[in-house]
Amino acid sequence: MGRLLITNARILDVSENGDSVAVRTGQDVLIDGNRIEALLPEGTADRSQFDSVIDAGGMLLMPGLINCHAHVPMVLWRGLAEDVSIERWFNDYMWPLENNLQPEDVYWGMLLGLIEQIEAGVTSVADHYFHMQLAAQAVEKSGARALLGYAMFGSQGLAMVEETARFVQEYQGAANGRIRTIMAPHAPYTCDDDFLRASAQAAKRLGVGIHIHVSETTDQTVASLARRGMTPVQVLERTGVLDVPTILAHVCGATPDDIRLLERYPVGIAHAVKTYLKLGQDTAPVVEFLAAGLPVGLASDGAVSNSTLNLWEPLRLMALTQKQRARMGEAMPIAQALHIATRGSARVYGMPDELGAVAPGYLADLILIDLSGAHHQPLHNIPASLVYNLQPGDVRTVIIDGQVVMRDRQLLTIDRDEVIAQVVSRMERLSYLDPAKRIQTYA
């Protein structure tokens, strides 16, 4: 770590309210340890006071992207559940495949997914999965930042709430603070009220939040109303889940009443639109969420539904599909989309004052993007190019918590070949499919 100086960058500056975006030049970025110390006029900093200097050569400097909802280790199975409905995706593929999962698989799957994320400039991830001690080890090794939740189902019994609460306590603040933890009951349709209530109580007791799937589809909202007389969002309110800072994954089936209800609680919404499209579902009412003042962040979900873990695709798809949904080319303008990708995602992730901006006092989670590719030329409009033209491979250098983890596309913390070899060696065992052996059933 030490002191790092970044010169000669274009710096992305998204306004706090998301109304405007600018690209600034002429400023050096001074990093001390894991934080941005100052932005000074170019050339005024004393270079002798820095351990290293990065000349950005006109590249764009912006905050690292934050993945607000993922199951990173699921990359182990990507490509194995294609062209199916959500019912078949769960019952015929995903939940039988997860029956094959061994703890050590999580370590290697997490590392593979973290490689893909780092290579695409994703510096933080809110991950919701199993065997999370192994995921934490992978995060520690990679240098990434993560908010880890140990997924649990109501069928596992209330003892599981206490078991995952112990994980939350043990790993809170690990890896120099890069790891934070959160309680992670799976969803209202897989956890009964008592289980949700116990999860919320544990979260309150531990001073952490909750990360949960809710109203993934309109059908789930309809089914919940028929079965329980209330929407999944109302179930979360009644069981106390919304009283702690909560990441709500998806909420595609939110009703107008749900949105009004959510305004009163400290929630953020993780939006993983590629998955919704792939499964043939409605997308979420993002424009309405924003109008209600609800924070929205980008998400990749798992790679078995989403195929990829970069966040440039959900950014672009969100803007495109919200324009189409509104039948207005003016909807979801570029500044708003980039606000969601930066400050909005930081708020959903729970670190709005430390992530999502290139500003003094913020953590040094930064990426450098090469705009010299033919697909960006000529550079009439850099913010537009970030939303609509960028390819993940344009990310050249990635800094997390003050540490350079990728430089000129060379990974510095992870042995890429070893990770891929480990994952490939597990492919046959992991892809064994017996639909009678499911870890859960989707009804």
Add this chain to the structure above:
Amino acid sequence: MGRLLITNARILDVSENGDSVAVRTGQDVLIDGNRIEALLPEGTADRSQFDSVIDAGGMLLMPGLINCHAHVPMVLWRGLAEDVSIERWFNDYMWPLENNLQPEDVYWGMLLGLIEQIEAGVTSVADHYFHMQLAAQAVEKSGARALLGYAMFGSQGLAMVEETARFVQEYQGAANGRIRTIMAPHAPYTCDDDFLRASAQAAKRLGVGIHIHVSETTDQTVASLARRGMTPVQVLERTGVLDVPTILAHVCGATPDDIRLLERYPVGIAHAVKTYLKLGQDTAPVVEFLAAGLPVGLASDGAVSNSTLNLWEPLRLMALTQKQRARMGEAMPIAQALHIATRGSARVYGMPDELGAVAPGYLADLILIDLSGAHHQPLHNIPASLVYNLQPGDVRTVIIDGQVVMRDRQLLTIDRDEVIAQVVSRMERLSYLDPAKRIQTYA
């Protein structure tokens, strides 16, 4: 040119009817001049009979992609008309900006767009624009394949039909046959019936097809019904346009009757879904087109609406949006999407027996794709990875008409730096905006 041998590739094989897709190994591809001579069991070809050998090292070999509808030189203005409706896009931006266009701009804009296309594995383009002699020079230099149409509006008068017919005659078969030509009236809403009839007659006389915009939006269909008592598609039928092989760009506003009508004519549909989404419009009923037996091909449209010219984005977006439109994850399966990207596009482009497959007798328009990236790993399902994971930068080597035009991402025919410098030097003049000076008006 000469004789080229490609060994050690995985070869993409999409069935003729689009029902299935396979990845074959163990075959060498023998190229003689500009055509594929044979596929032979690996190691059986006599290497001494080849001028060069490419060891693909396990990369995927597939047909080069075919862009069925573009205005490539419009890359000159990309980023200058963002977050707007189609009306404002035309009237406040595009048509005033095109007032600045000089013939030589077309040469440099075409080259910049061809760089982007070649770097993304796009080997052919059906381009519809102005000053096409200059576009043809750029195509000749780049080594690309193109079907060029000189765009014209009814307001230019019938003499323009004869002028562009002369372009069609002069450039037909140019550049060793890589250049073909086509008549290109702009659209039913910018050309009256006499102009369309004259265009169709010229096409018949010259033995070529027509490339035209039609029913870009549902609003255009509604407006045409109100104004002329028939849909834009019916206007094309009545004026004889459909009697020649015709590329119909978009047809998002096709009615069920339009689809039944089109079944009787030699038409193909170019699908540029990223543009539709960006302008906040409905997408086209692609699933219905396919059910009616109409060929569909991928398209980028121009980069002022579409931002980019690669075809991996429209491929992915088409599959995703058709699934969502059908509210069925099973809709637009991977094999069907890849059929559209290869054989379907070749049919729309008018060369179904020479492009779109890796097979003996086909032209050697081939690309090699690196699947070793973390975003493809592990390789459970290569066809899925092509549709849902690929980044344009994964294309490593591009062969067009038997000539290697990009090798290991190094362009061999175009001086990238010179082209970008030329385009940048024109930026200021080209971006001057006076909305009172439009080349046309969109009503």
